[in-house]
Every structure is written in C-alpha cells, then in structure tokens.
Amino acid sequence: MRVAVARVADFQPGERRIVRVGRRSIGVFRVGDKFYAINNHCPHMSGPLCLGRTLPHLSSSGPGDVSLAEHDTLLACPWHGWEYDLATGQSFLGPGEKPARGFEVSVQSGHTVSADAAMRFPDRIPGPYVAETFTVRVEDEYVIVDTRQGGTS
Amino acid sequence: MIFDADIHPTILSSDLLSRLPSPWRRRFELFSTRAVAPPMVYPRVRNGGTRLDSWPPDGLPGSDLDLLREQLLDEYDIGFGVLIPMQGHTFGAEEPEYAAALCRALNDAIAELFLDKEPRLRSCVCVPHEAPRQAVAEIERLAADERYVQILLPTGTSSPPGDSKYLPIYEAAAAAGLPVAFHLGGVEGHRGDGWPSFYLEQHAWYGNSTAMVATNLICAGLFERVPGLQVVLVEGGISWAAPLMWSLDEAWTLLREDVPALRRAPSACFREHFWFTTQPIEEPADPAQLVAALEHTGMTDRIVFSSDYPHWDFDSPSIALRDLPKDWRTAIMSHNGHRLYGGESR
Numbered sequence: 001m002r003v004a005v006a007r008v009a010d011f012q013p014g015e016r017r018i019v020r021v022g023r024r025s026i027g028v029f030r031v032g033d034k035f036y037a038i039n040n041h042c043p044h045m046s047g048p049l050c051l052g053r054t055l056p057h058l059s060s061s062g063p064g065d066v067s068l069a070e071h072d073t074l075l076a077c078p079w080h081g082w083e084y085d086l087a088t089g090q091s092f093l094g095p096g097e098k099p100a101r102g103f104e105v106s107v108q109s110g111h112t113v114s115a116d117a118a119m120r121f122p123d124r125i126p127g128p129y130v131a132e133t134f135t136v137r138v139e140d141e142y143v144i145v146d147t148r149q150g151g152t153s
Numbered sequence: 154m155i156f157d158a159d160i161h162p163t164i165l166s167s168d169l170l171s172r173l174p175s176p177w178r179r180r181f182e183l184f185s186t187r188a189v190a191p192p193m194v195y196p197r198v199r200n201g202g203t204r205l206d207s208w209p210p211d212g213l214p215g216s217d218l219d220l221l222r223e224q225l226l227d228e229y230d231i232g233f234g235v236l237i238p239m240q241g242h243t244f245g246a247e248e249p250e251y252a253a254a255l256c257r258a259l260n261d262a263i264a265e266l267f268l269d270k271e272p273r274l275r276s277c278v279c280v281p282h283e284a285p286r287q288a289v290a291e292i293e294r295l296a297a298d299e300r301y302v303q304i305l306l307p308t309g310t311s312s313p314p315g316d317s318k319y320l321p322i323y324e325a326a327a328a329a330g331l332p333v334a335f336h337l338g339g340v341e342g343h344r345g346d347g348w349p350s351f352y353l354e355q356h357a358w359y360g361n362s363t364a365m366v367a368t369n370l371i372c373a374g375l376f377e378r379v380p381g382l383q384v385v386l387v388e389g390g391i392s393w394a395a396p397l398m399w400s401l402d403e404a405w406t407l408l409r410e411d412v413p414a415l416r417r418a419p420s421a422c423f424r425e426h427f428w429f430t431t432q433p434i435e436e437p438a439d440p441a442q443l444v445a446a447l448e449h450t451g452m453t454d455r456i457v458f459s460s461d462y463p464h465w466d467f468d469s470p471s472i473a474l475r476d477l478p479k480d481w482r483t484a485i486m487s488h489n490g491h492r493l494y495g496g497e498s499r
Contacts (some may be wrong), residue, residue, distance in 0.1 A: 045469045051206045078205030079467055 005136075005143040011035075014072070018050050021134075021147050028136055028145055029054065029086055031071045036086040037145045038075065039132035043091075047079035049131060055083070059123050084131045085120060091127030154232030155470055156490025158430040159336075159387050159459030160225065160274075162236045163215040164262045172258035177251055186243055186255065187340055195352035199465055207463030214463040218267055225462045226273050229470040233490060234274050235302060237387060238263055241279025242307035242338035245288075252281030256291055260301075268300045275494065277305035277334060285318060289325040296329035302494045303332045303385060308362040309339025315373025323379045332383040332428070332493065335366045356466075359433065363389025364397055371401065371422045374414025385428045385493070391456060392435040395449035398423050424451055428493055430459035431485060432468040440476030453481050457490040 003021045005028045011017065016029045018040055025040035027050025040050040054072035074083045074092070082091050135146040166181075173181055199205070201214075207224065209217035225231060244255035256279045263276045278301045280288035295301050304326045312318055314335070326333045337359050343349070345361040363386050376382060401419035409415065415422070429452070437443050447453050460468050468474075474482050 045467075045472045047204075047469075048206055053205065076199070078200070080465060081199045 001148065002144055002146045005145050008138055008141050008143055011143055016050065016054075017143075019145065021145060024147060025050070026134060026145055026147070027075075028143060029075070030143075031073055031086065035136035035138070035143055036073075037134035037136045038084065038086055038089055039134070041131070042077040042079065042082060043129040043131055044077065044080060044082050047077045049075065049077050049084065052076045052078040054086075057121060057124075082127060082129060084129075087133070088120070089131035089133040091129040091131070092121060093125040093127045154491075155229060155486050156457055156494065157225070157229075157231045157234040157460050157462075157470065158385070158457040158490060158494075159432060160221070160234045160236050160462050161215050161464060162221070162238055162263060162267055162276075163213045164238065164240060164259055164266070165212055165216050168262050168266060169255070169258050172261050173254055177254040180251065181255070186247060188243075195355065202465055203463050204465055204467055218270055221462070222271065225460065226271070229460075231460075231470065232273055233494065235494065236263060236267060236274055236276040237305060237334070237336050238277065238279055239336065239338055241277070241305050242309070242336070243340055245280055245282040245307070246311065246340045247281070247283075249281060249284030249287050252284055253287040253291065256281050257294075260291070260295060264298075264300070275300050275302045277301065277303050278331070279305050280322065282306050282319070282322065283311050285321040288322045292322070292325040292329055292331075296325075296331065299495075301331070303334045306333055306335050307339030308335050308337050308366050308389075309341040309343065311341045313344070313369045313373075314366050315369040315371075315375055317373075320375075320378065323375060323382050327379045327381040330381075332385050334385040334387050335363065335389075336387040337362055337389060356433075359388060360390035360393045364393055367394075367423065367427060368397065368401065368419075370426075371419045372412050372415055374412065374416070376422045376426050377414055377416055382426060383428065383493070384426055385430065385457075387430045387459065388432060388461060389429070390433060390435055391429045391431070391450065391452075392443065392446035394423065394427075394429070394452065395446065398450070420451075424455075427452070428455045428457060428489075430457050431474065432459045432461040433466055434468075434474070444477060444481075447477075447481070454484060454489060455493075456485050457493055458486045 001022050003019055005017050005019050011030050013030050013032055016027055018025060018027050026037050027040050029036045040048055042049040053076050055074050055076060056072050057069040057074060060066050073086050075086055076083045084091050135149055137144050170178055170181060203214040207214040209220050226234060238259055240259055241256060244259055245252050247255060259279050267274050268276060278292055278295050280291050282288055292304060343362055344365040349355045398420035405419050435443060460470060474485060
C-alpha cells in the first residue's frame, strides 16, 4: 500500500508525521533531506514508538572527548527508552567495549553499509529488538510511504 | 476482566488547595509539604520517571482521567483498576493535624475527580500514618465507601512498620475488612541496607525494603494480634519471597524465644496474610527460572497483575507475563484480583 504523507515543502527537517497505512500506524521522519519510515510499535512491549524523542548518536574516544552526530537518527520509545536506528529499525543497548582483537577489512556497497547496524554504530551493542521500517520516497514533490517493501530507500 | 492493582494518579496542587480548610490551605500555599526522600531525588531514567506519552497538555502524568482511560482502561480493557496515590506517602508523614487534612483532601479529590466519574477505578484510603489516632479516624470515615479497597502505607514509615505504634491502623483496617497495601516510598529511611548510591540499584532491588516490611510484620507477631489482616506488597517484586521464608523458618526453629509473639512458622504467616502485585516482576533470561521461583513461594494464587501506569517501567497487560503457564497467567490477570478485592459488585 502506498500513501502520500505530505508535500515535501510542508514537511520541514526535524519534523515527523504519524500516518495510518491500512491497519498500520507508521511514523515518517525527516532528518536533514532524508526521510525515514518506521512502524509506530515498539517490539519490546508494544509502546507507541513514534511518540518518542529523537536523538543524535553520541560517541566518545575517551574522557573529555564527546561528539554528537549532526542529525537525530535514533528514536527512543516513550515507555522504556529502547533506542532504535531510524534507518534500520535496529535497537541498541548502551556503549560497549570494543573487543581487543583483529578486524577484517573489506569493500562493500553503500547500501550494505547502511543496513549493517554494527557498522553504523560501531561503539554500541545491538539490542534484541528490531522495529519494522518502510520505504519512503519523494515523488512529484510529495512524500510517499510504501509498505509493500521494507527498508528505507 | 483484567485487574490492575497499581495505577498512580496525581492530584494537582490547585485541586488539593480547594479542598484544604484553614489554616492548612495557607500553610500548603506558603510551605507546601516536606520533600520526598531519595527515591524521587535520584536522577530518574527518562521523562521524570514516567512514560513520555503520559504527560497531558495541562497537568502531570496521572492527573488526566481521560488520558488514563485512553491509554490504560480502554486500551487494555481493564475492568478493575486500583489507584495508588503516592502523594499519601509524604502527606501522611506531616505533623498530625496537617497530615490528616492533607490525606482527607487527597482522598476526597481522588473520589471526586476519578472515582465519581469512572466506575472501573477504585482507590486506597491514604492515611496520616505517623499519627495513628487520626489515621483510624480517616479509615472509619471512608470504610463504608466500597470504592476504597485498601489502606495505603509507605514502606518508609518512621518506625519499623511492626512497631506497636501502628497497631491501631492495622486493627482499624481489619475491622473494616480492608487489606493494608505497602508501596515503596515515604520520607523515612530505606530499610534493609540504607539508601543505595544509584537509581539503578534501588530500582533493581525494590524487594529489599518490601522484604523488610514483611519480615518485620511477621516477627512482631502482628498476625497473632490481628488475625484477620491481609497485606498487599505493591511493586516490590516476588522472587525473593521463597528464600526469605526458608531463612525465617530456620531462624524461627532455632530462635523462636526471641519473638514469643510469633507462634507459627513465619512461612505460614507469609502465605496466609500476604499478596503481591506483579510490576516489576523479575525477568530472568530463562523464563523457566521465574516459574520455579514463583512456584517455590507457594503463593501463585496471591499474585495480582499491576501495570504501574504511568511510570516509565509500565508493564503492558497484553505483553507482560506471557512466559508464565497459562492457568497462572489467567489467575494473575483476573481471578486473584477478584479474590483479593471483590469483583464487579464493588
């Protein structure tokens, strides 16, 4: 099912819209010039995920050094605070210790990197939950959410 | 019908003020009440310790009946919800006449703003617990109103809860046919190990203060003195209960002359007089371990579901306890609450 969410011009960066698509409630988020769509249902305890706060990824290389990512791409469930990557729906626990071992290096397509939660947030531990995400496209100045296939394009 | 034994309402200051007589209204305006103890002072995890979506446009989480209906009673088809007004924990510890006026205003506000408008809700009699004479008067004032299903006390009473000072409250509760519910809080000490350093410690071990209440009431011989009394342990976990009963029984076998008022095995008192609510029930990675822990208590017929709405650690009635055996879950969601509090007729 395809649903027009809004005109692009009416949907400013940092805004969100929650739309009903068939029986689903879906949150569409504009982050910079990118759009993301994620199921308004937290896989932990069925909370209304898309009513939660968004936040940027926070990283630190050591004491005294803190850097915030430019855009809010994490979404925290308003109930228990599980945090989800808007792009992949992957949940995350807190910061993790990097394992002291050798790493493999490879060259992958951009699409693969985007979908690999561990590569997007290498200093955090993936959690047990994955929220459903959907494709969002801009067509003829309209933001269109499409539930026929998962994953944000 | 689903029973929810722990819903937290909030009465806004303006709604209290209008129900407080002079001179207490002026005192509340000028000085308010004493501050809450460290449970509320720790930095809370998110959103003031409440669900982010439970904040109404005007007011505080738990202050808006329509939102409570929408997010809890209607959403999960809860037929019987017990309000636990935590403001009573601090109000009840003020000096006697002020405490009595505050608790009376609180109970009346709950009745007018929640109970009169919503037949699915019940509440507790909040009492000036450090002033038992006034507490008994408040119990007697409201005992005939069947919408009040229990007396509420905090775990953090000024003296240990089995102290003879509080005996009139327990006697009045039993005379009214009402259980006493203990909920974590109050302005006095965090019994057991004292105040922990971090919220995480306290949250993971609410059972500590709760276990101290159960132990103290049993060892004080309270249930020999007030055999009709039932006690509900709200929001304190459950899995610790069986090992505690084992230890108490063994100690009683060896040391019973120390507590001559206690004439039966502590575990027998525990199983005949106590009830539990579920949230925050312990959730081991292997659910079979929780099933075993609950089985050891011998009290699965005395556990009542609770959501803890609108707090951040809310348990959804449709998701929680799914790993328990089906007949246990059915009893916990419904039958046990029916036995404890009565059903539709109340």
